[in-house]
Amino acid sequence: MSNHVPTTDESSSSVTPVAASGYGSYTGDFSDVEGLIFTQDAAATVKLLDLGVESEYQIDRQGTLMVAKYAMGHNVLRPACAIKLVTA
Numbered sequence: 289m290s291n292h293v294p295t296t297d298e299s300s301s302s303v304t305p306v307a308a309s310g311y312g313s314y315t316g317d318f319s320d321v322e323g324l325i326f327t328q329d330a331a332a333t334v335k336l337l338d339l340g341v342e343s344e345y346q347i348d349r350q351g352t353l354m355v356a357k358y359a360m361g362h363n364v365l366r367p368a369c370a371i372k373l374v375t376a
Contacts, residue, residue: 294318326370334361 298315336359343354 293321293324295321320374321372322375323373324370325373329366330364330370332363332365336360 295318297317297319299317337357340357341354342356343352345352
């Protein structure tokens with residue numbers, strides 16, 4: 289069970305897709321969606337770099353500057369391993 293499955297018609301949304309975040313690219317008519325069925329092979333995650341932390345003490349600011357980096361990506365691996373249940 290999930291609270292994140294949309295149940296409304298969002299196909300006429302005027303949201304412009306943002307390239308960096310992908311927000312707005314998942315619009316569609318979800319009014320007939322009853323559920324989703326998928327296996328672990330449906331989506332993939334790639335981790336390029338693990339969490340890297342650097343710190344440096346700065347005398348002029350009398351404090352420590354900390355920077356953390358993380359590179360990860362998610363995408364569809366096998367679309368045939370996921371299906372949408374709709375009302376008849």
